[in-house]
Amino acid sequence: MSTEGLEAFSLAGRVAIVTGGNRGIGFAIAEALGKAGAAIVIAARDADAGERMAASLGPRAAFIATDVTSPESCQAMVRGAETRFGRLDILVNNAGIMRASRAEDTALADWQAVLDINLTGAFLCAQAAYPAMRRQNGGKIINMGSLAALFGTAAGAAYACSKGGILQLTRSLAVSWGADNIQVNALLPGYIESDMTRGAEAERPGAFDAKRARTPAGRIGQPEDVAGAAVFLASRAANFITGASITVDGGYAIHI
Amino acid sequence: MAFFAGKVALVTGAGSGIGRATACAFAAAGALVTLADIAREAAEETAAIITQSGGTSLAIRADTSLAEDAAAAVARTVGAYGRLDIAFNNAGISGGRPGQDDFDEARYDRVMAVNAKGVWLGMKYQIPEMRRRGGAIVNMGSIAGLTGVGAFAYTASKHAVIGMTKAAATRYAGENIRINAICPGAVDTPMLARATAGVVAPPPGTTGPVAAAEDIAAAVLWLCSDQARFITGHPLVVDGGILAS
Numbered sequence: 128m129s130t131e132g133l134e135a136f137s138l139a140g141r142v143a144i145v146t147g148g149n150r151g152i153g154f155a156i157a158e159a160l161g162k163a164g165a166a167i168v169i170a171a172r173d174a175d176a177g178e179r180m181a182a183s184l185g186p187r188a189a190f191i192a193t194d195v196t197s198p199e200s201c202q203a204m205v206r207g208a209e210t211r212f213g214r215l216d217i218l219v220n221n222a223g224i225m226r227a228s229r230a231e232d233t234a235l236a237d238w239q240a241v242l243d244i245n246l247t248g249a250f251l252c253a254q255a256a257y258p259a260m261r262r263q264n265g266g267k268i269i270n271m272g273s274l275a276a277l278f279g280t281a282a283g284a285a286y287a288c289s290k291g292g293i294l295q296l297t298r299s300l301a302v303s304w305g306a307d308n309i310q311v312n313a314l315l316p317g318y319i320e321s322d323m324t325r326g327a328e329a330e331r332p333g334a335f336d337a338k339r340a341r342t343p344a345g346r347i348g349q350p351e352d353v354a355g356a357a358v359f360l361a362s363r364a365a366n367f368i369t370g371a372s373i374t375v376d377g378g379y380a381i382h383i
Numbered sequence: 384m385a386f387f388a389g390k391v392a393l394v395t396g397a398g399s400g401i402g403r404a405t406a407c408a409f410a411a412a413g414a415l416v417t418l419a420d421i422a423r424e425a426a427e428e429t430a431a432i433i434t435q436s437g438g439t440s441l442a443i444r445a446d447t448s449l450a451e452d453a454a455a456a457v458a459r460t461v462g463a464y465g466r467l468d469i470a471f472n473n474a475g476i477s478g479g480r481p482g483q484d485d486f487d488e489a490r491y492d493r494v495m496a497v498n499a500k501g502v503w504l505g506m507k508y509q510i511p512e513m514r515r516r517g518g519a520i521v522n523m524g525s526i527a528g529l530t531g532v533g534a535f536a537y538t539a540s541k542h543a544v545i546g547m548t549k550a551a552a553t554r555y556a557g558e559n560i561r562i563n564a565i566c567p568g569a570v571d572t573p574m575l576a577r578a579t580a581g582v583v584a585p586p587p588g589t590t591g592p593v594a595a596a597e598d599i600a601a602a603v604l605w606l607c608s609d610q611a612r613f614i615t616g617h618p619l620v621v622d623g624g625i626l627a628s
Contacts, residue, residue, distance in 0.1 A: 133386070133408075133411065133412055135601055136601075136605070297627075298627035298628075301624045301627045301628075302624060302627055302628045305623075305624050317613075342556075343552065343553045343554075343556030343557060343615065343616075344556040344557065344613065344615065345556070345557045348613050352612060352613035353613070355608075355609070355610030355611060355612070356610070356611065356614065358610065359605045359610060359611075364601035364602070364604075364605065365601070365602070365605075366598065367592075367594045367595075367598035367599075367621050367622070367623050368602065368619075368620070368621050368622075369623060369624040369627070370624040370626065370627025370628065371619070371620040371621075371622075371626075371627070373614065373617060373619065374614070374617050375613050375614050376613065376614075377556060377613050377615065378552050378553055378556045378615045378616045380616075381549040381552060381553055381615075381616035381617075382549070382550075382553040382616075
């Protein structure tokens, strides 16, 4: 491979949207995509945090207030990215919530909120991005799954279903849009130390130690550990990868 | 962008196809590369390509199904470059024609010896060297390691590679050695051309697009880089969407 080969990892000139990009894994991905050369749109509900975090990424980053459960809001998000930066190459469907409760105690509203944001939200954002990507003959969609897509958990049926759905959404969109040169893949992070998991740890201490003990790498993941996989999947170097999922878990999933 | 400046890589099956493309990519990214191939002249051709573009490499002959050759590949790498950071256990042979060679016993033994035992022997000698300062290993799997496609021996050998990759990754993650597998679909290589009588097309039983060897090389480089530092035991599928459909 020539030097051109290494340049295949660069995102110079690309434009990326990261939903839920104002914190946690989403922000780490936004920052890494930016460092690789892309202009960044952070799409999230929380305007204060969104504006602040976009500003921290410099002039080639913007915040667009977005509700991923609203088709109109998702379309406005894509229009906003095109207006601000001229195009859209990369969509990272990262926005997500977790509501921990045992199945017998889960309120319908909580079940629906998790599926609406984590699964339907990813679908609506992808649907909104499709015309823009198709117009420019290609694009990259990266969906945030979880090891919860692979394993059952006692306190997270809604979350697990939403992430299992993400895997099937990924395969379906990859097959649907392959001819449009749009590659669609999923990342399956293991237990990552983020705002989401720190909140759960504060409520019920012990999860971090238990997860660390089960992880062959001997540590809990950091948001930055996930970002490298997103940059790769967003790049030309991964043009032949579609419909795939990549676990980023320090080996958590490969043993019992 | 010398991702691998100062790093030392060993690539088996480096005389053609995916092995050659990956060895050239590592060299272009700054690594010092040992090129092992059962055909010495093929390895030397790869070395000449690397020299021409300003890289550094060492061509050796190795039959990766033999313990002494697997051991010598590591010893000669450490002898020449002082360390071993990366190994790509890529050498493999095709399983013949599905349906016709499924029960050919001699072929079964040779396919398992090269594709499965060769990877096992590679790790046996690479890991002790990597325990000194950590490392990254990528083993050559296939979508035939994840689904029932191809002649029986080939399918069995690739399932074996993915299984031992997970077990080895679990064992050595705590010592900062990451071990992953790469799972291509159809790739435009001499092996595929031979298996399809010169017409490069997806192998029997698969449908879909054909990758360039460089597509696979890029994924191997990434798996061996710090950007994949929390990924181990993973069979990375690079198949243009065949498995998803």
